[in-house]
Amino acid sequence: MEASAAVDSSATVSAFEVSKRPDTAKLVLNSPSPPSLREELGAVVGKAFRPRASGGGRAPRCAWVLTALQCVFPVLQWGRSYTLKSFRSDVMAGLTLASLGIPQSIGYANLAKLDPQYGLYTSVVPPLIYAVMGTSREIAIGPVAVVSLLLSSMIQNIVDPAADPATYRSIVFTVTFLAGVFQVSFGLFRLGFLVDFLSHAAIVGFMAGAAIVIGLQQLKGLLGLSHFTNSTDIVSVIKAVCSALHDPWHPGNFFIGCSFLIFILATRFIEAIAVGRSFASIRGYKLDGNKEMLAMGFSNVAGSLSSCYVATGSFSRTAVNFSAGARSTMSNIIMSITVFITLELFMKFLYYTPMAVLASIILSALPGLIDIKEACNIWKVDKMDFLTCLGAFVGVLFGSVEIGLAVAIAISFAKIIIQSLRPQVEILGRLQGTNIFCSIRQYPVACRTPTVLTIRIDTSFMCFINATFIKERIVNWVREEVEASDGKAKERIQAVVLDMSSVVNIDTSGLTALEEIHKELVSLGIQMAIAGPGWNAIQKMKVSGVVDRVGEDWIFLTVGEAVEACLSAHKGAALEC
Amino acid sequence: MEASAAVDSSATVSAFEVSKRPDTAKLVLNSPSPPSLREELGAVVGKAFRPRASGGGRAPRCAWVLTALQCVFPVLQWGRSYTLKSFRSDVMAGLTLASLGIPQSIGYANLAKLDPQYGLYTSVVPPLIYAVMGTSREIAIGPVAVVSLLLSSMIQNIVDPAADPATYRSIVFTVTFLAGVFQVSFGLFRLGFLVDFLSHAAIVGFMAGAAIVIGLQQLKGLLGLSHFTNSTDIVSVIKAVCSALHDPWHPGNFFIGCSFLIFILATRFIEAIAVGRSFASIRGYKLDGNKEMLAMGFSNVAGSLSSCYVATGSFSRTAVNFSAGARSTMSNIIMSITVFITLELFMKFLYYTPMAVLASIILSALPGLIDIKEACNIWKVDKMDFLTCLGAFVGVLFGSVEIGLAVAIAISFAKIIIQSLRPQVEILGRLQGTNIFCSIRQYPVACRTPTVLTIRIDTSFMCFINATFIKERIVNWVREEVEASDGKAKERIQAVVLDMSSVVNIDTSGLTALEEIHKELVSLGIQMAIAGPGWNAIQKMKVSGVVDRVGEDWIFLTVGEAVEACLSAHKGAALEC
DSSP states (O other): SSOOHHHHHHHHHHHHHHHHHOOOHHHHOOOOOOHHHHHHHHHHHHHHHHHSSSSOOOHHHHHHHHHHHHHHHHHHHHHHHHHHHHHHHHHHHHHHHHHHHHHHHHHHHHTOOOHHHHHHHTHHHHHHHHHHHOOOOOOOOEEOHHHHHHHHHHHHTSTTTTTOHHHHHHHHHHHHHHHHHHHHHHHHHTOOGGGGOOOOOHHHHHHHHHHHHHHHTTHHHHTTTOOOOOOSHHHHHHHHHHHTTTSSSOOHHHHHHHHHHHHHHHHHHHHHHHHHHHHHHHHTTOOEEEEEHHHHHHHHHHHHHHHHHHHEEEEHHHHHHHHHOOOOOOHHHHHHHHHHHHHHHHGGGGSSOOOOHHHHHHHHHHHGOOOHHHHHHHHHOHHHHHHHHHHHHHHHSSSSSHHHHHHHHHHHHHHHHHHSOEEEEEEEEEESSSOOOOETTEEEEETTOOEEEEEEEEEEEEEETTTHHHHHHHHHHHHHHHHHTTOOGGGSSSSSEEETTTTTTOOOHHHHHHHHHHHHHHHTTTTTEEEEEEHHHHHHHHHHHHHHHHHEEEESSSSSHHHHHHHHHHHHHHHHH | SSSSSHHHHHHHHHHHHHHHHHHHHHHHHOOOOOHHHHHHHHHHHHHSSSOOOOOOOOOOOOHHHHHOOOOHHHHHHHHOOHHHHHHHHHHHHHHHHHHHHHHHHHHHHHHHHHOOHHHHTHHHHHHHHHHEEEEEEESEOOOOOHHHHHHHHHHHHTTTTTOOOHHHHHHHHHHHHOOOOHHHHHHHHTGGGGGGGGGGHHHHHHHHHHHHHHHHHHHHHTTTTTTOOOOOSSSHHHHHHHHHHHSOOOOOHHHHHHHHHHHHEEEEEHHHHHHHHHHHHHHOOOOOHHHHHHHHHHHHHHHTTTTOOOOOOHHHHHHHHTTTOOOOOOOHHHHHHHHHHHHHHHHGGGGGOOHHHHHHHHHHSSSOOOOOOHHHHHHHOOOHHHHHHHHHHIIIIIOOOOHHHHHHHHHHHHHHHHHHOEEEEEEEEEOTTOEEEEEEETTTTBBOOOEEEEEEEEEEOOTTTHHHHHHHHHHHHHHHHHHHHTOOOGOOOEEEEEEETTTOOOOOOHHHHHHHHHHHHHHTTTTTEEOOOOHHHHHHHHHHHHHHHOOGGGEEESSSHHHHHHHHHHHHHHHHH
């Protein structure tokens, strides 16, 4: 054989390779087919509609019915082992909860631009439903500040609550009903994961922004102003406050409100220590997100039919419930009964609650919503996450609640797209004395193998959005290497090994990019080898013919094997020259 | 030491570990900091505004100016070595191009609802600009069918081209100017990658849909109908054709059109063979996408100022240009001059081109746009890609061109989000006799290591959208394993190794999920170890304190090392009991 090594190496190499190919390499091509899209969808749907078995083996029919009932009504499970001692703790927790819940409910109803009794109704019906269906022992259900603000800021665009309170109320109840129906269907179809779309960072920013907006709105009550804006953005509110300063305001109102606020905040500072300590263990709880969603949904559906507005788990009340020693959802029932009695006895007095007191109740709950420490932490760890947090905060503050939500979700998704758009493509080197290949940027001690360029594609989905980028990056590197070694035949690159172990999936654009990389390498007289592609990736490479084009002999399980094969093929070809 | 192994193993283990820890493990924690967001952005911006050096070393100032000029006007580069022989080939190619370009330009102007001369203008000015700025030697510039349809379908919603042609035209030129400005800025800021947002599959579907819509619209000219719809969706068009059948139609028109169509299609079938052969090598071309964008942009800006509408690279003409033997962009100049002469000589006759002939010219270009074979191929390889293709097709056909584009982009992005939403989380096993760990589903021969559960997280970005899923999957597996080994202390899981080699990046939600997994494992008395996290991932784990919580001694470079450490720690602890 007289042909030069670079041009005619492929035939020699193949013959050489077949005998020396490691056994493990065969495994890559002979792996079973991954589950198809239909099978995976089938598994997900099947799982959604199959009640979870509590134990192994086949149970008789009546036991199955009991299990199913217990699954829907967890009260049947914990109710059987419920003791008098637990009940005593729950009564104490329930009463404590009611003492916090009654003023909060009145305040939040005001925030939702509803009469005070609707806030109290919301603390009666939903907690009862949740008590028999919920899985968490500590969560306390009722109206919350942010949802109340969200409701009023959205619905007052349609109907003016002051001009037409009846229509406004009916829209609020309809929204509550629909929210309940959505929650139930999310729970049934196991769509609880959709909640993840709002990232932790977004919630931190959103809550802080909402807290400031709510706080500014309370200036109306606190200063006893009669004219005020309905807008929720900070610019309108500050303008309204400034213009209202020329109007008469009530120092008496201001004094009552401020002293009440100082009183509430002082008692809460004491409280904060207990809450902080308990916080960690609350987090450790094992909750079934989908079942929770179902329970909340039914609470809201039932609530909307009995003049309640949207109820959810209130963080401040849950913390109080926990530190007051609640043992079961029974504390929710006790609270509900207490609130009901209050409603019956003091209903007529509710209308006389001073606005300033309501404002101070609401203001007292706000500092807990602004978590500067967490925001600092997010900044330290992840700048993009901080941007999400900031986006939500600024959006709520200067735009509206909806804009804040939209900005936060948009930035969060943009983050994922950007991450997919510009994946890392790393040159690998070998750690001396081992068979470990790792990025030479991350591990500068790793040494590149002469004549073999090893490149890792660091994306789990090689698709239309990053395929061109990956292709161009690899082709440019190879070209640069070839140009750099111009004239020095011994240093010239003979093979490129693509480490595709991170590539779980690939689409048609990704496959085309692989083909084009291969074509480019062939035109430069360079051998291409692929190491350890993921399950779906290798399957699609087989179906689309990429494996045939690259050559079955050039697909390996590990980078080490691929590099060895390339080196020995080069040596073999060089010897035969 | 009398404490049981499960509860008090950590202290023992740490002492044991420090001595036996492999040297490579230190590398993971001591790797240099990855480039920060600011540094990466800086590099990207710097690259965008730095002209590419053509060689190494520092060149004198005048040479630098020449390089920069050559960079903007590639004609200065190839012009110096241009020969008479090349010119002869280019003249032939240019004349061939003009013979195809003139009827096409008239037809497409009709599709854009403009008078015929505007199509011809578009074949004069933009090709001249492209000739001095473009990098591709074969691309032929001019009006294309799909863009013409897009223009008329969008703009006729604002102004009726029949009622107010002057305003319609001025909007068309404004759109062309803006398109040019966008292209120039994309080129300047190296945003050429944005073109990738429309995946290959989407383009296949979109083109096929557009071709059918364009074809249906030509029925007006082909049948000589006077009343017709302006809508582009298939339902309106078929309704219009049906209702028009009751009106008088012109068989003469139909006859002329059909015979002309048959003639054009017959000559093209012959042509197709040459084009098909050349296609592959056209693809192999090295083009600078951003520079192309710049050239096209300037062509359109200049075009819009001289009564041209949007011009771009026409696929059919590029193929003809290539097979006619074009050597440089000179062929574009020749075509441009030929078209200009035609305009001067035959301008007055243009108005008399029969509608039926125009319709048949347009129809003849359509079969090339419908690529059924590629659609079948996409179906075979990737069902999600086929969905994108189908979405674009149906959107264009039953909605409008914009809806088709929006549907295609939405499905493409949903694909990426879904892939991030439900990452693979795989249990790994060891290949017997090796230190290779791989998925036991993909490689059923791999054996799980007793008492150590090895799990690989198969996503490159562990973030808010998948963190909860990953956490729940891992925690559920561990719980199931622990329950299954109930009572059999020897088989109980002692350690969980998380293979994070695919995880390039992580956000605050991902870090929280890792902490929660660790907390859960600690509560079950199980040791957690992490192997080979990516560069950004390990950095953020260090900053956020996750490394401290897991313990520096439990971060390893490879899965093999982590498993060995876990096994020997367990043995060490068992011996000391």
